[in-house]
Amino acid sequence: MAQDKSDLLQGTLDLLILKTVEAGPMHGYAIAQRINHVSRALLLVPQGSLYPALHRLENRDLLEAEWMATDTGREAKVYRLTRKGRRALEREIADWRRLSDGIGFVLERP
Amino acid sequence: MAQDKSDLLQGTLDLLILKTVEAGPMHGYAIAQRINHVSRALLLVPQGSLYPALHRLENRDLLEAEWMATDTGREAKVYRLTRKGRRALEREIADWRRLSDGIGFVLERP
DNA sequence: GGCCATACCTAGCCATCCTACCTATTGCCT
DNA sequence: AGGCAATAGGTAGGATGGCTAGGTATGGCC
Numbered sequence: 001m002a003q004d005k006s007d008l009l010q011g012t013l014d015l016l017i018l019k020t021v022e023a024g025p026m027h028g029y030a031i032a033q034r035i036n037h038v039s040r041a042l043l044l045v046p047q048g049s050l051y052p053a054l055h056r057l058e059n060r061d062l063l064e065a066e067w068m069a070t071d072t073g074r075e076a077k078v079y080r081l082t083r084k085g086r087r088a089l090e091r092e093i094a095d096w097r098r099l100s101d102g103i104g105f106v107l108e109r110p
Numbered sequence: 111m112a113q114d115k116s117d118l119l120q121g122t123l124d125l126l127i128l129k130t131v132e133a134g135p136m137h138g139y140a141i142a143q144r145i146n147h148v149s150r151a152l153l154l155v156p157q158g159s160l161y162p163a164l165h166r167l168e169n170r171d172l173l174e175a176e177w178m179a180t181d182t183g184r185e186a187k188v189y190r191l192t193r194k195g196r197r198a199l200e201r202e203i204a205d206w207r208r209l210s211d212g213i214g215f216v217l218e219r220p
Numbered sequence: 221g222g223c224c225a226t227a228c229c230t231a232g233c234c235a236t237c238c239t240a241c242c243t244a245t246t247g248c249c250t
Numbered sequence: 251a252g253g254c255a256a257t258a259g260g261t262a263g264g265a266t267g268g269c270t271a272g273g274t275a276t277g278g279c280c
Contacts, residue, residue, distance in 0.1 A: 042212030102152030
């Protein structure tokens, strides 16, 4: 069945996460909330996409994680960008611009 | 292995094809060429992505195909948008704008 | 003849995403 | 005290979709 697609993001999740973590170390749940908020609710990251993506990024050494106590007194896994992650973010941004511009040109056509 | 990603597009192929065929009935090979050209070579559609995508769109009744002789005297399978396809195109465009705007907001953040 | 561009196709791999679950804690409301 | 929502983390399994790499065939040009 063709699925809803009303929510989501395809292939751009890494970009969104890396860009969001760039703003400062943050735990997973907060990353998803921030993406939703900053995108003015246009983007919604389901948890079933979020956590696997974080693990992938960590495995690729683009993020590193540390368990920390948040200000609410709770434990959370806080992610921060590695140097490699920062480079990857730049690449992802460039790729996105290229894709986005390319599609823009196609859609501009009357 | 993390793959190259330098070429391509994800989930947006249907949109690109539908939009391109909207300009007028066209055969598969020409669709790929036109996408490449109109996008100013930012986008490249490999044949191994193109033809399966066309078949999917045809199966979903978003495109209909007919074998025809081209001006070069060769047989080619010419695709045209169905009414359903036109509606799907509008939806895809709206989805793209939403995604694109959402990511735009995230990337704007300093 | 040989080669390139055109034109179509498929198998099989791989990555990613999502739905649907599960666990646990904190704080609020009744 | 009980219940519930929000917070915070996670996994399994299926589905989709793109790509590489292969294949077929024709027309035009050198």
